[in-house]
Amino acid sequence: MLNRLFANVSLLLVLLVSAPGWGSEDVKIFSTEDHRQRFQVLVAELRCPKCQNQNLADSNSPIAADLRDEIYTMLEEGKSDQEIVDFLVARYGEFVLYKPPVKRATLVLWLTPGLLVLIGLAIIFLVRRRQSAPVLSAALGGDEQAKLQALLHDTGSPNNNDDDNGDNR
Amino acid sequence: MSRLKLFIPLMVFVVLAVFLLNGLERDPNAMPSALIDRPVPVFSLPVLGDEARQVDQLILQGQPTLLNVWATWCIACRVEHAYLNKLSGQGVRIIGLNYKDDLVEAKKWLAEKGDPYELSVIDANGRLGLDLGVFGAPETYVVDRSGTIRYKHVGVIDDRVWQQKVLPEWQKVQ
Numbered sequence: 001m002l003n004r005l006f007a008n009v010s011l012l013l014v015l016l017v018s019a020p021g022w023g024s025e026d027v028k029i030f031s032t033e034d035h036r037q038r039f040q041v042l043v044a045e046l047r048c049p050k051c052q053n054q055n056l057a058d059s060n061s062p063i064a065a066d067l068r069d070e071i072y073t074m075l076e077e078g079k080s081d082q083e084i085v086d087f088l089v090a091r092y093g094e095f096v097l098y099k100p101p102v103k104r105a106t107l108v109l110w111l112t113p114g115l116l117v118l119i120g121l122a123i124i125f126l127v128r129r130r131q132s133a134p135v136l137s138a139a140l141g142g143d144e145q146a147k148l149q150a151l152l153h154d155t156g157s158p159n160n161n162d163d164d165n166g167d168n169r
Numbered sequence: 170m171s172r173l174k175l176f177i178p179l180m181v182f183v184v185l186a187v188f189l190l191n192g193l194e195r196d197p198n199a200m201p202s203a204l205i206d207r208p209v210p211v212f213s214l215p216v217l218g219d220e221a222r223q224v225d226q227l228i229l230q231g232q233p234t235l236l237n238v239w240a241t242w243c244i245a246c247r248v249e250h251a252y253l254n255k256l257s258g259q260g261v262r263i264i265g266l267n268y269k270d271d272l273v274e275a276k277k278w279l280a281e282k283g284d285p286y287e288l289s290v291i292d293a294n295g296r297l298g299l300d301l302g303v304f305g306a307p308e309t310y311v312v313d314r315s316g317t318i319r320y321k322h323v324g325v326i327d328d329r330v331w332q333q334k335v336l337p338e339w340q341k342v343q
Contacts, residue, residue, distance in 0.1 A: 049302070050305050062269075063303075066295055066299060090203060091204070091300060091301070091302040092302045
């Protein structure tokens, strides 16, 4: 009896506590599937002005919620993606674009990755070429070469060398 | 030459260190306003305390004005309020933008802490805030005689911020 009462009261408490959550949930009903998909793309590509490392889709800040509502309204009004992006850029600057336009100020941003890849490839190429190059340099003179060979032969094969090297035999 | 090569990691480190050190001193919240040198957006909103009266962007023309975005839910606004009172006492014209706030609380706040604003417009749904590119209160705009935004400061205005950042801009629009 008491247990039952306790269970009922807890259930009531849980419902009371969770109730505010229903209202704040961000449910949007789109008139067309196309609007829904464009909305998803836009909120993923636009940056929250307040919490700067999140896009509008991920951010919980009030301003992000406002901007999501604004984008939703504009989509339903039939505005194009470009119009919506322009609207936000006019207010928050190009800062809100995770995909900045290619222009003078952003050229470094766009070109650096490619440049770094090129530099990386060049380094790999140089290292590979150095590794595959002959070990002996042609700069050594004739008798130097012979001396080098002798030395290499000497130290390189002490085991099958039976003569007076005084090695560990 | 090959000796010099040994210094490449050091040089890379120095370059990185300079960039990172520079980054440390920059405010990550500082964001250039898109509205600098543009007119204050068109609006028509009621006045706090006199809700029957509507004002529009013309209220920001004619004389240099600070447009201060505030709300009672904004903790930092509490911090800067006393300083705004002081500025207002020195004759700086400040128009408030009461941003998405509870009107009863807002009036109580001004009654208790003093009212530095010539008037505060009520932006209940944040529409003007959105048009201004507000992303968090407090924000303060320096608006010149023609109603053009010349400078924007995001965050609390205290003596240091006023002297170093806002005052030079304020003097420019005099």
